[in-house]
Amino acid sequence: MKIPYKIYLNEEEMPKQYYNVRADMKKKPAPLLNPGTLQPMTAAELEQVFCKELVQQELDDTTPYIDIPAEILSFYKMYRPSPLVRAYELEKKLGTPAHIYYKFEGNNTSGSHKLNSAIAQAYYAKKQGLKGLTTETGAGQWGTALSMACAYLDIPLHVFMVKCSYEQKPFRREVMRTYGAQVTPSPSATTEVGKRILANDPDCTGSLGCAISEAVECAVTNEGYRYVLGSVLNQVLLHQSVIGLETKTAMDKYGIKPDIIIGCAGGGSNLGGLISPFMGAQLRGEAQYQFIAVEPASCPSFTRGKYAYDFCDTGMVCPLAKMYTLGSSFIPSANHAGGLRYHGMSPTLSELYDQGLMEARAVEQTSVFEAAEYFAKIEGILPAPESSHAIRVALDEAIKCRETGEQKTILFGLTGTGYFDMIAYQRYNDGEMRDYIPTDEDIAASLSKLPKV
Ligand SMILES: *Cc1c(COP(=O)(O)O)cnc(C)c1O
Numbered sequence: 001m002k003i004p005y006k007i008y009l010n011e012e013e014m015p016k017q018y019y020n021v022r023a024d025m026k027k028k029p030a031p032l033l034n035p036g037t038l039q040p041m042t043a044a045e046l047e048q049v050f051c052k053e054l055v056q057q058e059l060d061d062t063t064p065y066i067d068i069p070a071e072i073l074s075f076y077k078m079y080r081p082s083p084l085v086r087a088y089e090l091e092k093k094l095g096t097p098a099h100i101y102y103k104f105e106g107n108n109t110s111g112s113h114k115l116n117s118a119i120a121q122a123y124y125a126k127k128q129g130l131k132g133l134t135t136e137t138g139a140g141q142w143g144t145a146l147s148m149a150c151a152y153l154d155i156p157l158h159v160f161m162v163k164c165s166y167e168q169k170p171f172r173r174e175v176m177r178t179y180g181a182q183v184t185p186s187p188s189a190t191t192e193v194g195k196r197i198l199a200n201d202p203d204c205t206g207s208l209g210c211a212i213s214e215a216v217e218c219a220v221t222n223e224g225y226r227y228v229l230g231s232v233l234n235q236v237l238l239h240q241s242v243i244g245l246e247t248k249t250a251m252d253k254y255g256i257k258p259d260i261i262i263g264c265a266g267g268g269s270n271l272g273g274l275i276s277p278f279m280g281a282q283l284r285g286e287a288q289y290q291f292i293a294v295e296p297a298s299c300p301s302f303t304r305g306k307y308a309y310d311f312c313d314t315g316m317v318c319p320l321a322k323m324y325t326l327g328s329s330f331i332p333s334a335n336h337a338g339g340l341r342y343h344g345m346s347p348t349l350s351e352l353y354d355q356g357l358m359e360a361r362a363v364e365q366t367s368v369f370e371a372a373e374y375f376a377k378i379e380g381i382l383p384a385p386e387s388s389h390a391i392r393v394a395l396d397e398a399i400k401c402r403e404t405g406e407q408k409t410i411l412f413g414l415t416g417t418g419y420f421d422m423i424a425y426q427r428y429n430d431g432e433m434r435d436y437i438p439t440d441e442d443i444a445a446s447l448s449k450l451p452k453v
Contacts, residue, residue, distance in 0.1 A: 005088060007250040009081040015245035016068055018238045020057075021276040022348060023064035024283040027355065029234065029347040030322035032058075033309060038453055041319045049216060049318075051226045053124040057235040064280075066238065068120075069127075075119045075152060076242065079108040084250045085414075089378050091398070098401035100394060101258070102414040103247045103274065104381065109175075112339075112384065112416030113270045114145035114230050117239035121228045122149035131224030132156035136186065136211030139165055139338025140172030141384075141416065142230030147179035158225075160186040160214045163206035165338065172420050186211040193217050193315040208342055209328055213315025231267025232312065232321070232346050240273025243413065248277045251411075258289060258411035260397055264389035265293040265302065265360070266339045268346030274413040279352065291358040292397075293349065294389040296368075298436045299332040301325060301345045302353055302360035304443055309453040310344060320451060323350040326438075327446030333436035336365060336424030337385040339415075343446075363392045364435040369428040371395050372418070384416040385424055 022028055031040040046055040057066065068076075087100040105113035125133055133155060137143030143159040150157040159181050166173055166185035176183050186206045187194040193213040197204055204210070212229070219227035230236065251258065261278055263271030271293055281287045293302055301324045311328040312318040325344040326332075332341045345353075352358050365385070372388035374395070375381070383391060394412040401408050418425065427433045 001254055003086050003254055003256070005086055007084040007086070007254065009246055009250055011077060013249055014076065014081050015242050015249070016073065017065040018068055019241040019245055019277050019280060020060065020064055020066060020238050021280050022061040022234065024280045025351065027351065028061045029351040032319035032321055033453065035311070035316060035320050035451070048220060049227050051125045051128045051130060053127065054121060054235045057238055058233060069123060072120055072123050079115070080242065081246050082107055084247055087379060090375070093378050094395070094398050094402060096398040096402040097405060097407040098398040099407070099409045100398055101256070101409070101411045103243060103411070104414045105243060105270070106381070106384070106414065106417035110141060110145035110148055111419065112141045112145065113240060113243060113273070114142050115148060116242055116273070117230060117236045117269065118142070118145040118149040119152070120239040122146065122153045122155055125226060125228070126153045126155055130155070130226055132158065132222070133228050134158045134160070134215040134219040134225055135228050135230065136160045136208060136215045138162045138208045138211070138341060140169055140176070140420070141339055143176050143181065143183070144172055146228065146230070147176040147181040150181065151179040157181040158218060159183045160188070160211040160218070162186055162208060162211050163204070168423070169420060186214050188214060191217045193317065207314060207331055209314030212313035213317050216313070216317050231269040231342070232344065234348055236269045237272035237276065237346055237348055240269045241276040243270065243273040244275060244277040247274065247411065256409060257287065259408040260290045260292065260410045262292045262294060262390050262393050262397070262410065262412040264340060264386050264413070264415060265295050265345065265349070266386060267342045267344070268349040270413050270415045272346055272349050279357065282357070292393055293353070293358060293360040294393045295360060295362050296337055296340050296389065297362040297364045298438065299326065299341050299343070300362040301343065303362045305345070306447055306450070307350060307354050308450050310450055312344060320453065321347050323347050324353065325450070326443055327449055329449050330443070330446035333438070336421065336427070336433070337368070337389065339384070339386040340389065361393055363389055364437070366428070366433050366435055368392050369425070369433060381414065382418050383414060384418040385421050387413070387415040390414065
C-alpha cells in the first residue's frame, strides 16, 4: 500500500479516551511525598494546590483508559488530529533505506503540543467552579497555550514568567496578554518566595523552579485559585497521550510498525504522550520498540542525573517527586531550548528509564541547530529548538541505517515551531552559538543538596 505524505485521521478516528500507561506498569512510579512529613501526598493535600479531578488522575495508577470530556474533544477538533508525516524528501536527501515519520504538533497558535494538556487542565478547573489559575512559564510556550485555553473557557490566568524570558521574549509575553492573561516577571515582589529570592540576589534573572514556587504561593494564598503545571506530572502525560494514540491509529491503518521512537525530553510530557500507547503494547508483551529520549547536554537529567526524591521547585514548597534529577538548585547554563531546561524529569518516564525500557541521549546545541536547519530546508517546517533535539537523533539513526543498509522505521515527535526562537537561530547563523556542558563538579554540587529521604 502506498503511504501518503501526510496521514490524517478523520474525526471519528480521533481518540475519545486518554491512555494511562501507569496501568500497564508492573512497578509503578514512586508517589509524590509531602515535604514536611515525607509521607505520600494524600488527595486532600494535593487538592489544596491542584483541582480535584486532576488530583484523581494524578493518583490513578490502575485505570488504563479515561474518557475525554465532550468539551475538550470539541476544542481538540479545532486543531487536531495533527498530521503524521512520512518524510519522503528527507529520506531521499539522506539516501537512507530507513523510513522516517514525524508527528507534527506545531499546528496551533501556541505552536506546540502543550495545548493538549492546557485545555484539559483549564476544563477541569472550570468544572470545579474555580475562580482562576496560576502557572509559571519559561520560554513562554506553556503560558501561551494555557492563555489560549483559559481565554476559550473564560477563566482568569496569572502567569509567572522567568524574568530573562519576560525581557528577552516580548512576543510570547504579548501573545499571552492578548489572550487575556496577567503576566508577572519572576522573581517578583508580589510573593514571599519572590521577595526572599530577591533579597538574596536583587539581580536574579529567574529560573523555572523559582517561577513555580511563586505560582504555587499565589494559588494557595488566593481563595478559589489553583496551580497548574505544563509538564512532569502524571496527569500531563495522560493528556498528552492523544499524540501517541493518534499516531498509533494512523500507523496501524497502514500496517506500519515503528522500530525506533524518538522524542525530546524536558519534563517528559511530549515524549511520554507519544510513547505511551506503544510502551503499553510492549509492557503487555504485544510488541517491541526502541524508545529514545533526547535531552540537551547542558541539562542532562537522564544521562547524568540521579534517580532520587527531589523538590520540583527552587523554593521547596512543592511535593517531592522521585525522578531523574540534577538537583533543584541546578541552574543550567544559558542554552536556547528553554523548554528543556528543567532540572528533573517525569516520574513515570524516570521509572521506565530506570527499568531499562527506554534509552536516553544528550546532544549539544550546535549539532541540534545544524539538524534544525537541515530539516527546515528539506521538509519546510521551521522547528522549535526543543523539537530539533529529536530531529538530531532521528537523522543520526537514519544515517546509521545508510551505513548498515538496515531498513528501519523511525518515528519522532516534532513538538513545535520555532518562529519565536529566531534570536537562537541568529546566534547559530552568526557562528556565535557555544556548547555548554556542566562539569561533574557542577552536578555533584547540586546533587549534594538533594533532600535526605
Ligand atoms: C515545552 C516544550 C518541550 C518540552 O517539554 P516536555 O514536557 O518534555 O514535552 C518540547 N518541545 C516544545 C516545542 C515545547 O514547547
